[in-house]
Amino acid sequence: MSGSATRAPVIEITPELVADHGLSPDEYEQILEILGREPTFPELGVFSAMWSEHCGYKNSRPHLETLPTEGPLVVQGPGENAGVIDAGDGWGVAFKIESHNHPSAVEPYQGAATGSGGILRDVFTMGARPIAILDSLHFGSLDSPRSRYLLDGVVRGVGDYGNCVGVPTVGGEAIFDPSYERNPIINVMCIGILRLDDLMRGKAEGVGNAVMAVGARTGRDGIHGATFASVELDEGSDSRPQVQVGDPFTEKLLLEASLELIGRDLLVGIQDMGAAGLTSSGTEMAARSGSGIDIDVALVPVREQGMTPYEILLSESQERMLLVAKPGCESSVADVLSKWDLEAAVVGRVTDDGFFRVRDGGEVVVEIPVQPLVNECPTYTREGVEDPEVRRLRELDIAEYSAPISDQEAADALLTLLDSPSLASCRWIYEQYDTTVGTNTVVGPGSDAAVLRLADSGRGIAASLDCNGRYVYLEPRRGAKIAMAEAARNVACSGARPVAITNCLNFGNPLKPGTYYHFAEAVAGLGEGCRALSTPVTGGNVSFYNETPDGAVYPTPVIGMIGLLEHLDRVVPSCFRTPGSTVVLVGETGDELGASEYLAACHGVVGGAPPQIDLEEARRLVDFLVEAAERRLVLSAHDCAEGGLAVALAECSLGGPDGPLAVEAELRTDVPAAAALYGESQSRVVLSCDPETVEEIVALAAERGLPVAVIGSVGPPDGRFRLAAAGVQIDLELDRIHDVYRSALPRRMEKQAGLTT
């Protein structure tokens, strides 16, 4: 039974009310022009939501339009619920990333849970069965009780939601830096697979076709969440009513029901009622189809009495879908929903007059032309100016840190870095996630990339999430290119060819010239990376206003890279597997300590320029890795990134499934020891291989114009970690570094039992 909307008193549209809706006087003028009259109160709410940053991309669109979105494998690019690529033999891979930063800052458990819920729905509305989730988490220092509380809640939220729905969480990253102290970055990516024949889109076609609201009922939660996501969090932010509450059990039912509806060919289109709820789903579906939509809010099943049209239109209650049924299929749709114990209600019809028309019983309360509402959101190109403080930090003289170090200092630095939560084992996090449900997880968390089975095709899907916000902060264009190159390298280390990305651009307030500069430069860097690596963007998300009175977070454009692996049985693990195998370093090690984790963790310095990145070389390295895997030349391959060679080698040694393996290695170089061990020169990979294939690997690298050095060998399970470079020798017991590496997170999270807000 549907409730009936409560007739709201006529509300006068004052300049204050317009401003409260986040609309500028100029934007309001434009609304008056579009309508040819004053908007009603619900209409003002509709414009406010659709022209929010979250839905309208008003400060980002001019830059996003510069990104490449096409490629031979792209079936669906940006503008739909999720991107889709062609994975061969009729299979498609649907994937997308979404942020839930502000809700998670306020209520970490529900914020993270509903973030997972939303991105799952974006994927299964494409007709794809979700098979994996990855999460990119950025928090403040774990020395702060607030950050520990947020991490604990977010991990439980992501875990409980995915675990219950039955979609494994298979990878991601966890970064800790004071810049994220009060505004964590919570990005969740979902990957699904589908038969391309079943590909479904968010369309509203066919005049007279029924528009149906299905799933959970509409309540008063999350009203204006999209607008909330588009402002800064202020002092003592307590916006809990704008945070939605998730129910993964309903989501699971909705997932199965939706896939059954799509499989039985009952639908014209379907879309999640996500940000801006019924308003965005209804108007966007109509806009894509050039049609109109006519809805009666009195027919929408509601959770509580007395809801006004304004509230019903803008509610962000979770686990709801809007769909358009094929002619004559309404009752079959209702039967499927009922089988899964879910509600379905016909709430309107598709029209051909191009209007988003909302009635409340008989009375028309909203009548807005769809095209200008959805596609003519005002956009702004602003002038970005680099913050002088950023330049000062980048140009900081860091030469003193390249001074000679003793063996003891080198060893202490390694222990400090392995104890840094950003570099330490994430096991404490991912052991709270079901990583294997669905039996598609071939390589789970703790590796460079997650690798998934593509049904029974014998092929695999690799995925990685990456971003180093410190690099982007210090030099945004280069930082973004590094994020692209690293994501591609991670995927290629598994043997997969990187094919496309989704991105989640987390920045501060774009009205501030320094932030805008960061954004514009970073997007330019992403574009360069996409073109150089032939990995177009298939969709994504922009999250601005990630700042508090303490300042903005590091600009954090998270890259979700997807790769395809031709032969799943040739997948390459990250860590050493075989005692006696030879260790090879591909790539050049320079004197580059700028922006490194070493400077931050061991010297408390954030500064210097991020390492050089040559995208053309990055691409050759990808080609090399894919070919080496295809020819079965390598036993393991691991990206050399934050923490440099020493940390990369330690990770290779410590991360194997059967416990640590000893390492004996030496890098011959003229570079000063600190930089040789801990510098973060790009386009480097640590390989292990059978001694008999070394020559082939060296030849293949040379063919690709890549520097390569045989640096050592893998030892037995009990032994030492030995690494020499530039006259300095690190020599530590395996057990000792293993303890430090695996206890860094639990030591901080479990012993500090007093998790407080």
Place this chain on the structure above:
Amino acid sequence: MKIGIVRFPGSNCDQDCHRAVDEGVGAEAAYLWHKSHDLEGCQAILLPGGFSYGDHLRAGAIARFSPIMREVIAFARDGGPVLGICNGFQVLCEAGLLPGALVRNDSLRFRSHPVRVRVEQTDTPFTSEYEEGDVLRMPIAHGEGQYVADQSVIDALESERRVIFRYVDELGQRTEEANPNGSVRNIAGICDEGRRVVGLMPHPERVVSKLLGTDGLGVFHSLIGSLQATGDGTTTQTTRAGDGPAAQAAEAPATHAPGVAEASAP
């Protein structure tokens, strides 16, 4: 031979179980809908993992009242083989087909990682293809996996050899460190008095392929072997308490299925 897999709302390991039966051991698998009263002639029933009815109230607490469970309980009382995995184990305990209960892990956190379990008894329809003492590697993924029961129940389980799987370390030793959830006496799986109903927390259905590991295959091979041994599927007649030893004799393992030997740790 047909194996039924019950789908509750919120089941999420149903497809994995289907694949384990179908592709893993080549038997016919059929989904059984929770609202149905028809077991469709299935000769064994699997209750898969997941969050049936959203774990509302308690894990498994609502599922026991679903229409299909009335038939499953009758089927089990008649000696039909029933396996509950993870949430399925919780449902079996809630339904009273197995004693004891599964409560929140002692860490108070969801835990998901590979564990090793030792096969303690081989005279059940789900373990006959293993050797006693085999150590299997399979994943756990649960928030409520801590097995608890009254002391008298535990004593009975031990004396009647009804502990079927136990958490152990890589050497097959029962240690505190190897116990992922605080289960009493490292219990990972048990059977009923008739030895035909088995529940366990780890997921054998996730390790039935070369790609992901094969240690769980033996569970499904055992079932097929046992159904063949009892006359191609017709269920054995009711076994009263105390009939255990006789039932065991009838089900002595015949041969090892391919894949099991290599899967078992020394």
